[in-house]
């Protein structure tokens with residue numbers, strides 16, 4: 001039996017306004033219906049049911065926190081489908097278009113993951129947590145302290161031995177001198193110098209020096225479109241070779257890790273409690 005989480009702001013299933021960034025318009029839909037579209041967009045539906053349930057609880061917690069905070073998106077929306085500021089969403093039609101051969105089977109699997117966790121969220125100190133998640137950690141998640149300077153007790157670095165199935169567990173990116181010229185404004189004739197100057201405790205790069213100039217690894221990652229900030233770098237005849245681990249910021253739930261844990265017969269609560277520490281799993285009152 002899951003205990004109740006009571007908030008005066010949510011006494012029944014919320015109807016949310018969702019901003020569709022590509023169309024610059026708002027749609028209204030029930031929270032649980034929105035969550036099916038979010039799970040569909042955020043996690044491969046072929047993952048085990050317990051991974052999909054863990055994803056549904058993350059997405060619900062993330063959404064509920066935004067609703068309670070009263071943060072607003074363009075056109076007064078509660079939430080947005082823009083992944084840079086919120087979480088992804090696709091409607092059933094778009095999902096069917098992307099999965100023409102087995103749409104019905106996959107969609108009902110997603111709906112079931114949402115229904116069986118209806119109203120369930122993660123709470124820390126009586127507040128819905130900031131349920132960050134990412135594709136693939138590459139072996140170890142990241143702590144909030146190392147990336148933001150703020151210690152968040154439920155966002156600490158943990159080992160993950162479950163995300164090897166991701167093609168981004170380890171990957172390599174190669175940039176020619178011309179690529180580098182376009183992406184980081186170096187001259188193809190000038191030699192570039194690169195030095196990693198600090199790493200987080202978990203192993204991701206925090207700061208580096210590019211031609212003597214210090215910058216955040218995250219800035220460098222964005223400039224080059226790298227999958228994460230966990231890399232080793234080498235230069236070969238003016239080309240840059242990046243050996244990367246993981247995909248995404250590394251905070252909170254590792255989605256491929258959740259897939260691996262589900263395959264190893266862990267249930268969704270065990271998955272969530274692995275990636276988020278000291279949390280309670282509670283149910284909203286609807």
Ligand SMILES: [Zn+2]
Nearest residue numbers: 160163254257
């Ligand atoms: Zn992982």
